[in-house]
Amino acid sequence: MDAQTSFLDTLFDRGILHESGVDGLYARSALFEDVIRRFEDYVIGLGRDETDEAMVFPPGMTMADFETSGYMKNFPQLAGTVHAFCGDTHDHMALLECLATGKDWTDGQKRTGLALTPAACYPLYPIVARRGALPEGGLTVALQSYCFRHEPSKDPARMQMFRQREYVRVGSADEAIAFRETWKRRGSEIMTALELPHHVDVANDPFFGRAGKMMGASQREQELKFEMLVPITSSDKPTACMSFNYHQDNFGKAWNIRQRNGEPAHTACVGFGLERITLALLRHHGLEPAEWPDGVRKVLWG
């Protein structure tokens, strides 16, 4: 049995996660949620003074904004769209017949106006765009969302439904880049305070297909994405527990977010993978948070 399956089974056995029958979809225990909440409170505290506002998003976004994001073009294999029954009594009879005989009934499902949110910051951009030109000095927003990625896996750190907490900077190129550098530094300080082995490395998103390989290489070359890597089930392939992203003016252009000078806004974000960080803590400090090192407990329990 490999390290991923073994760690996952341990989490099931201890009732820290509960299996559902689908890889990457798990119920969380009170213990797991308590760690997530305490980590979130800690990170919210670190960024509070420089944050203009905070938002929490539902797990879905509008199909229109999902299309605008470009996610379906670049990562179709990971995206999820929401479909629903839109029929009448006659269609319902056919549906009941399918359900009763075990036939696939999902072909009749129609698209709705919603997609599952693939990255926590996407729903923010249209909200900011709707307000008109940015205020002087741009905007910094703290947010949280459930995200969906269609990649069933036995790796407990690769869930299909998971939460990201983010800070997003919207402003000039200089402001976005400075923000990202600040949080790269802070990310290392956080991991040091939590006594987790870690290092930051340049990274790329999992663009689809052959052409996608080139896009990933270009993203690395331009150093647009960095990840905070922590070994969870493997030292060779550590897990990205945070990411530090500079989007240039891609989202500013896509949603028409304007700086005060009329130029498209530049954006950057730092994302914290809440389940992954919790799993890293459980892996390195043990399955009983009451017995974690004093320094870690002081950070999270105060």
Place this chain on the structure above:
Amino acid sequence: MDAQTSFLDTLFDRGILHESGVDGLYARSALFEDVIRRFEDYVIGLGRDETDEAMVFPPGMTMADFETSGYMKNFPQLAGTVHAFCGDTHDHMALLECLATGKDWTDGQKRTGLALTPAACYPLYPIVARRGALPEGGLTVALQSYCFRHEPSKDPARMQMFRQREYVRVGSADEAIAFRETWKRRGSEIMTALELPHHVDVANDPFFGRAGKMMGASQREQELKFEMLVPITSSDKPTACMSFNYHQDNFGKAWNIRQRNGEPAHTACVGFGLERITLALLRHHGLEPAEWPDGVRKVLWG
């Protein structure tokens, strides 16, 4: 402009919710989330002594369990299924072509193993079933989940994606019924403590179609469902902010949950509509929680 749209616009104007372009899908502000969190902490405290364990679910459940629940049979119009792109490079080219020319690209989306959770307690039952026969005295679980219902509306209290906190009782018929009666009483005490106008009434779920009307009538006749009604945007049609449900042994049979004596388990649940209760508080006590009545603040802020 009617009362629903007017209240929704006020919430947008004050930045308490943020519009997305789709009715029933909104970003929540820090103020809104703070009320939700405090209400949850209050309700968790009320039930802590009699709760065996707590869980938090991701916003989706397995398609297999979704089918077992019977939701698609009874409420197909409200359900959401998750679909994904499962093609190769060739299919990706066709997808890109659709996206570029504005053609509908969602026909190519295939079912995944997931549906959006329509009611917070459904993912619990297969977890309990997997453990074998119930412990003596059954089980009481506290849980929380995002839920999805496909019913776009201008009523801010009718969101498509919203959170339910629940207590679920799994045991004998007597245990399930006693639990429901306890929480009906407690629900009224909560609403009194929060100084909200309220009353409890028998209710039925929105079963689909003509045959569904009869199922709803039968559910009312057997008094299986009660709701805690609070006027939010209408006094004539108050909003269900809690519900108190006795499922008989329907879920015990569906998932094969057994009492110690081998009989199918009976289940009951009390659900708290977290967004709805928050909206009721904002409606009746004003949009500035710092100015809410002392009694209400004492309950939520301690």
